[in-house]
Amino acid sequence: MSNTDLKYADRGMVFEPGRHASVRLEDGVSVARGKLHEVCGNGSLGFVACLVGLVEGPVIWVGYKGQRATLNPDGLAAFFDPSRLIMVRGLNRADVLWAGEQALRHRGAGCVVMELGDGPDLRESRRLQIAAEEGGALGLAILRGRAQTSAAHMRWQCEAQNNRDYPARWDITKSKDGQRGSWRVRYTNRVRGENAPGLVSLASASAA
Amino acid sequence: MRRVLCLWLPHLPLERLVRKGDARTEGPFAIIAEQKSAWRVTHANALAVQAGVTEGQSLPDARAICPALLSAPADPPREQAFLYALRRWADQFSPSVALQPPEALLLDIAGVSHLFDGERAMAEHIAEALTDMQLTSRIGIADTRAAAWALARFGDGTLQIATEGQVKAVIASMPIEALDCPEARRQELKRTGFKTVGDLYAIRPADLARRYGIEVVNALSALTGYRPDPVEQSALEPSYAARMSLPEPIGLVSDLQEVLKRLAEQVCARLRDKVMGARQFSLIVRCVDTGDHVLHVGFAKPCDTPASIVSQFTHPLGKLKIQFGADWFRLSAEQVEPVRNRQMVLEHADAETDATAQLISTLGNRLGFDRIERFLPRNAHLPPRRFSVTEATRGVAGAGWISDRDERPVLLFQEAEPLEVEKPGRPPQSFVWKRDTYHVEAASGPERYTPEWWQDRDLRTRDYWRVQTEEGPRFWLLTYPGAKPASWYLAGCFA
Numbered sequence: 151m152s153n154t155d156l157k158y159a160d161r162g163m164v165f166e167p168g169r170h171a172s173v174r175l176e177d178g179v180s181v182a183r184g185k186l187h188e189v190c191g192n193g194s195l196g197f198v199a200c201l202v203g204l205v206e207g208p209v210i211w212v213g214y215k216g217q218r219a220t221l222n223p224d225g226l227a228a229f230f231d232p233s234r235l236i237m238v239r240g241l242n243r244a245d246v247l248w249a250g251e252q253a254l255r256h257r258g259a260g261c262v263v264m265e266l267g268d269g270p271d272l273r274e275s276r277r278l279q280i281a282a283e284e285g286g287a288l289g290l291a292i293l294r295g296r297a298q299t300s301a302a303h304m305r306w307q308c309e310a311q312n313n314r315d316y317p318a319r320w321d322i323t324k325s326k327d328g329q330r331g332s333w334r335v336r337y338t339n340r341v342r343g344e345n346a347p348g349l350v351s352l353a354s355a356s357a358a
Numbered sequence: 359m360r361r362v363l364c365l366w367l368p369h370l371p372l373e374r375l376v377r378k379g380d381a382r383t384e385g386p387f388a389i390i391a392e393q394k395s396a397w398r399v400t401h402a403n404a405l406a407v408q409a410g411v412t413e414g415q416s417l418p419d420a421r422a423i424c425p426a427l428l429s430a431p432a433d434p435p436r437e438q439a440f441l442y443a444l445r446r447w448a449d450q451f452s453p454s455v456a457l458q459p460p461e462a463l464l465l466d467i468a469g470v471s472h473l474f475d476g477e478r479a480m481a482e483h484i485a486e487a488l489t490d491m492q493l494t495s496r497i498g499i500a501d502t503r504a505a506a507w508a509l510a511r512f513g514d515g516t517l518q519i520a521t522e523g524q525v526k527a528v529i530a531s532m533p534i535e536a537l538d539c540p541e542a543r544r545q546e547l548k549r550t551g552f553k554t555v556g557d558l559y560a561i562r563p564a565d566l567a568r569r570y571g572i573e574v575v576n577a578l579s580a581l582t583g584y585r586p587d588p589v590e591q592s593a594l595e596p597s598y599a600a601r602m603s604l605p606e607p608i609g610l611v612s613d614l615q616e617v618l619k620r621l622a623e624q625v626c627a628r629l630r631d632k633v634m635g636a637r638q639f640s641l642i643v644r645c646v647d648t649g650d651h652v653l654h655v656g657f658a659k660p661c662d663t664p665a666s667i668v669s670q671f672t673h674p675l676g677k678l679k680i681q682f683g684a685d686w687f688r689l690s691a692e693q694v695e696p697v698r699n700r701q702m703v704l705e706h707a708d709a710e711t712d713a714t715a716q717l718i719s720t721l722g723n724r725l726g727f728d729r730i731e732r733f734l735p736r737n738a739h740l741p742p743r744r745f746s747v748t749e750a751t752r753g754v755a756g757a758g759w760i761s762d763r764d765e766r767p768v769l770l771f772q773e774a775e776p777l778e779v780e781k782p783g784r785p786p787q788s789f790v791w792k793r794d795t796y797h798v799e800a801a802s803g804p805e806r807y808t809p810e811w812w813q814d815r816d817l818r819t820r821d822y823w824r825v826q827t828e829e830g831p832r833f834w835l836l837t838y839p840g841a842k843p844a845s846w847y848l849a850g851c852f853a
Contacts, residue, residue: 193831220772224745237730
């Protein structure tokens with residue numbers, strides 16, 4: 151019995167290979183399920199939308215109540231089916247973190263997105279990370295403020311670019327399994343059937 | 359032949375309080391209600407009646423006559439609940455019991471009375487049992503519902519029986535009030551000089567109908583049985599509840615959970631019998647010192663599994679402060695709905711929705727179900743109105759989203775944000791949003807939307823521009839053509 155098996159067996163869970171598999175963005179680069187990932191920058195929504203399009207199951211999107219800007223399902227439909235979205239509105243940071251943890255731990259979600267101000271600290275991220283490991287969902291935290299030292303598996307910096315062909319640039323700024331790189335990104339449209347099934351095409355690495 | 363027993367409880371509201379041990383009922387006491395724009399006495403107890411209080415009197419008059427009079431306002435919902443409880447009690451006498459609000463029960467006793475040694479013995483038995491419960495009753499037995507009610511209401515004694523086929527003769531001496539027709543009709547009959555129901559027998563129904571309306575004829579034929587007047591038995595609504603009282607108070611969370619588990623098993627067994635589930639459960643915890651505490655949990659879909667009830671109650675139970683323990687518990691299922699059973703193992707997609715529903719319940723019970731939302735598509739052309747937001751427990755997933763048109767922003771401001779234009783233009787060459795300056799590199803538009811004139815809201819034409827800024831982000835700008843000075847708003851952001 152390998153180390154991983156033991157870890158899951160201890161928590162009374164059965165390891166399902168399909169569920170904990172990673173989401174592959176490109177050869178050699180993947181975003182692991184059952185982990186928490188942080189996303190920063192003004193292009194975070196595009197990154198998250200692309201990833202959600204690549205996983206299956208319901209999407210729990212935890213945000214704050216009374217936000218002026220709302221997600222536009224019309225626009226998200228280009229990335230994934232908006233009927234998968236379940237919006238949860240927390241009143242404060244504690245609500246959002248709690249809801250995110252519950253959703254990650256539960257097996258009812260394929261992907262859990264949390265909108266946070268500052269990034270989760272070590273203790274918060276560790277709780278989220280453990281919850282994600284138990285539930286097997288893809289955990290994504292969108293950071294509007296500053297990132298802190300955290301136990302998240304990866305941190306992506308996603309910035310919108312002034313470029314007609316590649317409107318975004320994604321960088322891995324932190325990765326626990328040593329993945330590195332920067333990419334120029336072209337979004338594809340699920341509805342128009344581009345790059346079925348709605349994959350993100352990544353341009354060749356411009357840096358790293 | 360049908361035999362109907364009508365059980366009329368003339369002092370039901372009053373005796374409800376007596377049974378509760380209300381100390382006010384020991385002296386002169388009356389139940390009052392607001393009628394004809396005044397508080398009037400509807401029921402008075404024996405002491406009050408002795409002092410001269412009558413029903414229908416206004417409360418100030420009654421107080422003037424009897425200064426010691428105490429009163430309580432009528433409480434129809436509780437009285438109905440009490441009558442409903444009596445209806446359950448009356449089940450022992452007849453398989454078919456109906457409610458006749460506000461204060462009567464109807465028992466179909468055809469083929470039943472011989473079990474109680476005849477109708478008279480049965481009625482006496484019922485009256486005696488009610489007296490034991492401190493309830494005054496009047497009983498009428500007849501072939502029809504209306505006649506039984508009239509006998510109970512206007513009969514000579516507390517028990518009057520019209521033997522089979524004798525209804526017409528017995529009813530003849532009843533006052534006109536026994537007719538179940540609008541009050542105005544009865545007044546007309548009385549004004550004409552009719553005093554008893556028997557007076558009407560001599561008149562041809564056709565003439566009666568022409569002069570007083572068909573209601574009078576209908577009421578009369580219902581009394582005599584010419585017209586069917588069935589006892590509509592209301593099926594006893596099954597109550598999905600269980601309670602437990604303990605000899606000693608308990609306070610440990612694990613003990614409380616054990617009690618809850620046993621209660622939940624009982625309730626769920628009953629729910630499963632009927633293939634039902636409940637969307638809400640309430641638990642009453644009666645503490646020895648602080649009284650009743652009512653806890654609620656909700657579910658995203660009808661639930662009939664004890665384990666999930668216990669798990670959802672864990673959080674509210676943990677928050678409950680029990681100092682000296684609790685010794686009485688009641689768990690009841692509310693919002694009972696049929697359960698659609700499915701094979702959960704074979705259909706993977708369904709198992710997923712079960713897990714999701716469970717998650718929604720967990721989140722909703724803590725945050726509130728109004729905070730768990732879902733988008734539904736709406737057939738409108740204005741971008742901000744193309745979708746609606748509903749509670750996730752209500753909305754049905756899987757609605758069709760069609761987005762085969764131009765690229766849409768992923769983020770939308772419900773109230774477009776006003777922009778500070780630095781270099782004007784169409785669209786502005788540079789603008790400030792959230793203290794950041796953006797320079798427009800390229801723009802496409804306008805995308806023009808005419809207002810929804812049938813809506814009584816913003817009736818301005820809108821122009822949307824897609825803008826690529828030098829800084830990177832792509833925005834959706836909004837302006838109202840023709841407005842002076844031209845103002846620009848931020849309507850959304852693209853991915």
